[in-house]
Amino acid sequence: MNNRIQLPRELVNQLLQQAQSSPDMEICGLIGGHHNSATSCYPVKNVAENPGHRFWMDPKQQITAMRNMREKQESLFAIYHSHPDAPPEPSATDLETANYPETLQIIISLNIKGVLEMRGFFLRDNNQVEEVTLTLKTN
Secondary structure, X not given: OOOEEEEOHHXXXXXXXXXXXXXXXXXXXXXXXXXXXXXXXXXXXXXXXXXXXXXXXXXXXXXXXXXXXXXXXXXXXXXXXXXXXXXXXXXXXXXXXXOOOOOEEEEEEEEEOOEEEEEEEEEEHHHEEXXXXXXXXXX
């Protein structure tokens, strides 16, 4: 498995901007891609009962995002969400609810004053966490 994943600067900026625009609740969504390269961001509304400490994607918006990916010949590249007041690492809830062990999970943290942090993980079966290095694509 690739332990380094490059993300386009524009996409990273979209994710960070979404997280900053909702500092009190977890944002979430999907990232589509082509040939192991992230290409599009699909924000999905967080409909969790306690959106400040967990995320649950709106099912209708999630289906629409997947349909839009198919129409653009993209596949699911990553699932993303933010942690407003926790480090950018998988929580017990994240591990418990992870259903896509082959899909990159990107977590954005607003926990550090003035600095946004983003990390990537594969959440494997049996609560195994494999961190990958996220880098900005240079071109």
